[in-house]
Amino acid sequence: MLHTRHLCRHYPMGGTIVKALDDLSLDVAEGEFLALVGTSGSGKSTLLNLIGGLDQPSAGSLEVRGRDLARMTRDELSLHRRNTVGMIFQSFNLVPSMTAVENVALSLMFAGVPRAERDQRASALLEAMGLGGRQHHRPKELSGGEQQRVAVARALANQPPLLLADEPTGNLDSRTSREIMDLVRTLNERDGKTIILVTHDAALASAYARRTVTLLDGNVISDTGQPAVLERA
Amino acid sequence: MTFTDTLLLAFRNLRQSRLRTSLTTLGVAIGIASLAGMVSLGVGLQEQVVGRLTQSGVFDSITVTSGRANIPGMGGMGLGRVAGRGGRGGRGGPGNTTPTQPAAPLDDAAVARFAALSHVRDAYPTLRIPMSYQYDGRTNAALAAGIPESSRGEGAFQSITHGTFFPDATGASVMLTLEMAQQLKADAPGSLIGQTLELSYADSAPNAQGTPEFVAGVQVTRVSLPFTIVGIVERDPAPGANLGLSAIMIPLEQARAINARAIANPQAFLQGAAPQTRRYTAVTVRVTSAANTQDVQDQIKAMGFTAFSLNDALQGAKRAFLVLDILLALVGSIALAVSSLGIVNTMVMSILERTREIGIMKAIGGSDRDVRGIFLVEAATIGLIGGMAGIVLGWGVGRFINIGANIYIERQGGTAGDLFSLPWWLILGAMAFALFVSLVAGSYPARRAARLDPIQALRHE
Ligand SMILES: Nc1ncnc2c1ncn2[C@@H]1O[C@H](COP(=O)(O)OP(=O)(O)OP(=O)(O)O)[C@@H](O)[C@H]1O
Ligand SMILES: [Mg+2]
Numbered sequence: 123m124l125h126t127r128h129l130c131r132h133y134p135m136g137g138t139i140v141k142a143l144d145d146l147s148l149d150v151a152e153g154e155f156l157a158l159v160g161t162s163g164s165g166k167s168t169l170l171n172l173i174g175g176l177d178q179p180s181a182g183s184l185e186v187r188g189r190d191l192a193r194m195t196r197d198e199l200s201l202h203r204r205n206t207v208g209m210i211f212q213s214f215n216l217v218p219s220m221t222a223v224e225n226v227a228l229s230l231m232f233a234g235v236p237r238a239e240r241d242q243r244a245s246a247l248l249e250a251m252g253l254g255g256r257q258h259h260r261p262k263e264l265s266g267g268e269q270q271r272v273a274v275a276r277a278l279a280n281q282p283p284l285l286l287a288d289e290p291t292g293n294l295d296s297r298t299s300r301e302i303m304d305l306v307r308t309l310n311e312r313d314g315k316t317i318i319l320v321t322h323d324a325a326l327a328s329a330y331a332r333r334t335v336t337l338l339d340g341n342v343i344s345d346t347g348q349p350a351v352l353e354r355a
Numbered sequence: 356m357t358f359t360d361t362l363l364l365a366f367r368n369l370r371q372s373r374l375r376t377s378l379t380t381l382g383v384a385i386g387i388a389s390l391a392g393m394v395s396l397g398v399g400l401q402e403q404v405v406g407r408l409t410q411s412g413v414f415d416s417i418t419v420t421s422g423r424a425n426i427p428g429m430g431g432m433g434l435g436r437v438a439g440r441g442g443r444g445g446r447g448g449p450g451n452t453t454p455t456q457p458a459a460p461l462d463d464a465a466v467a468r469f470a471a472l473s474h475v476r477d478a479y480p481t482l483r484i485p486m487s488y489q490y491d492g493r494t495n496a497a498l499a500a501g502i503p504e505s506s507r508g509e510g511a512f513q514s515i516t517h518g519t520f521f522p523d524a525t526g527a528s529v530m531l532t533l534e535m536a537q538q539l540k541a542d543a544p545g546s547l548i549g550q551t552l553e554l555s556y557a558d559s560a561p562n563a564q565g566t567p568e569f570v571a572g573v574q575v576t577r578v579s580l581p582f583t584i585v586g587i588v589e590r591d592p593a594p595g596a597n598l599g600l601s602a603i604m605i606p607l608e609q610a611r612a613i614n615a616r617a618i619a620n621p622q623a624f625l626q627g628a629a630p631q632t633r634r635y636t637a638v639t640v641r642v643t644s645a646a647n648t649q650d651v652q653d654q655i656k657a658m659g660f661t662a663f664s665l666n667d668a669l670q671g672a673k674r675a676f677l678v679l680d681i682l683l684a685l686v687g688s689i690a691l692a693v694s695s696l697g698i699v700n701t702m703v704m705s706i707l708e709r710t711r712e713i714g715i716m717k718a719i720g721g722s723d724r725d726v727r728g729i730f731l732v733e734a735a736t737i738g739l740i741g742g743m744a745g746i747v748l749g750w751g752v753g754r755f756i757n758i759g760a761n762i763y764i765e766r767q768g769g770t771a772g773d774l775f776s777l778p779w780w781l782i783l784g785a786m787a788f789a790l791f792v793s794l795v796a797g798s799y800p801a802r803r804a805a806r807l808d809p810i811q812a813l814r815h816e
Contacts (some may be wrong), residue, residue, distance in 0.1 A: 176718060176809045196723055204720025215715050215813060219371055229719040231360045276719060 128182035157331035208277025267298035365732035383741025386691030388749035393687035397680035399776035501610025518586035702800030714812025734797020742789025
């Protein structure tokens with residue numbers, strides 16, 4: 123599903139170069155649930171943004187489903203973001219002026235889904251997230267957990283095979299965190315979505331992910347390895 | 356993303372910052388109003404001037420003289436010139452560079468040929484006969500013009516201040532200019548209607564009835580004829596109208612008859628020729644509409660005559676108005692330029708405010724084109740609504756000024772008219788221009804929004 127080879131992301135800063143990612147090679151199979159951990163500044167978010175097509179590598183290759191993101195045009199990257207990945211963030215990133223259902227429908231809008239269909243699909247997704255009664259609430263009228271559910275619904279709207287989550291529970295209490303993580307696990311186990319989860323929380327990583335990759339200074343320092351069952355698949 | 360959805364998002368954004376949107380739109384409206392108002396003023400003035408000139412019948416008439424000379428100036432048929440040209444026998448005049456052809460005689464046969472051309476309404480000799488008139492015991496000189504029946508109700512005769520046009524084409528009736536009528540009877544020129552005016556001319560025939568006299572050593576006979584004053588016409592302000600108002604206007608047929616005998620006609624005097632071979636100094640050809648003037652003029656020139664019309668002057672006037680329109684439009688554009696900066700400012704502000712939202716849209720799959728489209732539609736909407744409001748505003752202000760100006764003009768003794776004109780092409784043009792300007796103004800902010808880096812945008816607070 124995902125292969126990186128000698129992946130680098132360098133930021134020129136004045137005279138020096140900040141190496142957020144440096145010669146990183148990683149393979150992720152379809153259907154994995156992978157946790158990315160590491161100290162602050164180790165490059166977790168940088169890697170996730172590259173996989174999500176929000177950013178492009180400085181060097182090396184980054185293949186998702188057989189296509190190298192390093193060589194994509196801006197338009198191809200936007201198609202990648204729309205169809206191949208769904209992202210959720212620590213700060214939810216919902217459009218504050220839009221209701222829950224409008225936020226979810228927005229990603230369907232970019233995909234060109236007709237109005238009636240996207241409203242119906244967005245509504246069904248929210249229902250599945252347990253937000254049946256909150257469809258017409260704006261983000262500020264929702265709790266953190268509810269907002270993150272809306273974000274998950276939005277990330278799933280265009281049915282991407284890959285779900286990227288950057289500290290999705292960073293702003294939530296432990297109980298709500300577990301609810302969100304349970305939801306994500308269901309998406310992995312029931313729907314076969316590949317999950318890459320960035321987190322600081324080692325306990326959370328070991329509780330939910332089946333593989334943990336640790337980064338330091340832009341490189342992998344430990345990898346619990348791909349589960350055998352998935353390697354066969 | 357479909358275009359409808361782009362509209363949906365753009366409108367929603369505009370609604371969200373309602374105050375800023377309305378202020379920017381108002382700015383565009385003022386810009387368009389000033390532009391449309393200025394051009395509207397230019398067009399209105401042009402219609403007033405050109406319209407009045409066209410109505411005066413000046414532009415559908417061609418003055419034909421013999422030979423191929425160009426007549427300098429604007430066509431008044433002064434007596435001195437008449438004599439001078441007659442003496443030259445209609446040969447090419449000064450400044451004529453084309454090879455001289457044998458001059459075609461400008462006689463009744465030529466008049467008939469002009470009349471037979473297509474688009475010609477009437478052709479008749481331009482007759483200005485020096486006569487003298489007696490009224491109230493005083494004798495004065497005046498030029499008597501022969502007025503054809505086809506001038507009835509046209510040009511200067513559209514409105515007759517007192518009385519009527521000639522009751523018939525041949526009778527001994529006369530019309531006066533208001534100026535002359537006032538000279539005769541200052542307090543009540545209208546009371547002249549119905550009175551008799553004695554007109555006399557110098558007859559070249561020695562056996563004519565009347566008093567023999569000697570003019571420049573030649574024996575002539577003064578012939579007096581009683582004419583009835585039927586109408587008084589306000590002198591047309593149009594200069595050089597060769598339809599022409601002389602102080603005295605008599606029916607063309609009367610003028611022809613007098614002209615055939617009057618000593619003032621040098622050819623009649625020298626040749627004593629039969630009336631049908633007698634040559635005229637000038638012939639007036641009236642065409643059906645001003646659009647045909649050039650065409651007929653060319654045909655007459657091809658026959659070997661000199662033809663002149665004020666059409667050239669009209670084209671010149673139209674060109675002058677075009678320059679005026681452009682100048683007015685430039686002045687009007689200044690306000691629009693300022694308001695287009697308002698659009699740029701509003702859009703840039705809006706991008707700053709919505710940076711995070713743009714980042715979100717890109718993160719969930721919005722392309723550069725989608726984002727650019729939203730911002731362009733926002734700018735275009737401001738432009739279109741501003742354009743519409745601007746036209747209404749410009750029209751309203753124009754009406755208002757027009758009312759005020761007309762009160763002033765009427766008080767000054769002028770004729771009221773529409774100083775502002777708002778033809779459909781101006782409305783459409785102003786709308787298109789508003790749209791164009793707003794798209795140009797919106798293109799930079801839209802491009803900037805489209806190129807935003809999603810990661811930076813998402814970090815933006
Ligand atoms: N736009 C940028 N310009 C310069 N340096 C950057 C930029 N983005 C990230 N970096 C640097 O790259 C390194 C990796 O950053 P990254 O955000 O990936 O860390 P992280 O592992 O997600 O940290 P955290 O756990 O705190 O979120 C950091 O040293 C950071 O300062
Ligand atoms: Mg991070």
